Amino acid sequence: xxxxxxxxxxxxxxxxxxxxxxxxxxxxxxxxxxxxxxxxxxxxxxxxxxxxxxxxxxxxxxxxxxxxxxxxxxxxxxxxxxxxxxxxxxxxxxxxxxxxxxxxxxxxxxxxxxxxxxxxxxxxxxxxxx
Numbered sequence: 001x002x003x004x005x006x007x008x009x010x011x012x013x014x015x016x017x018x019x020x021x022x023x024x025x026x027x028x029x030x031x032x033x034x035x036x037x038x039x040x041x042x043x044x045x046x047x048x049x050x051x052x053x054x055x056x057x058x059x060x061x062x063x064x065x066x067x068x069x070x071x072x073x074x075x076x077x078x079x080x081x082x083x084x085x086x087x088x089x090x091x092x093x094x095x096x097x098x099x100x101x102x103x104x105x106x107x108x109x110x111x112x113x114x115x116x117x118x119x120x121x122x123x124x125x126x127x128x129x130x
Contacts, residue, residue: 006039011063012056023090026050055080 001009003017010017020028021037029043048057058079 001039001041003037003039006041006044009041010044010056010060012060016056020047020051020054020056023087024051024054053079053082055083 003021004014007014007017017028017039018037021030021039024047026047028039028047030037030039032038048060051057052061055076059076062076
């Protein structure tokens, strides 16, 4: 089923389904069909077992159990805060990883440009530092 159909079934937004599929480890599994992501309830159940603390998953479990699921529920609010903080940590990790790759790429590029300048410069005068 499409993300919008699974979202409707679980009473969450389609963007929540997409986030589960792209931002969490292990992710919500899906298959591509003609460029569209298709999800199954079996895959959602496996994801829910692994991520029972996520707000949408917890809300769905509470709904199935017949418990109230208002946002004023302190436990649900705490789950939401935890989910957002985990998301921030994941984003920080991604930025740090990207930063390290950028530094390495910049250093490699600087070496290549310096080598090219040495080839083009008169003997002993490169005009570069490093």
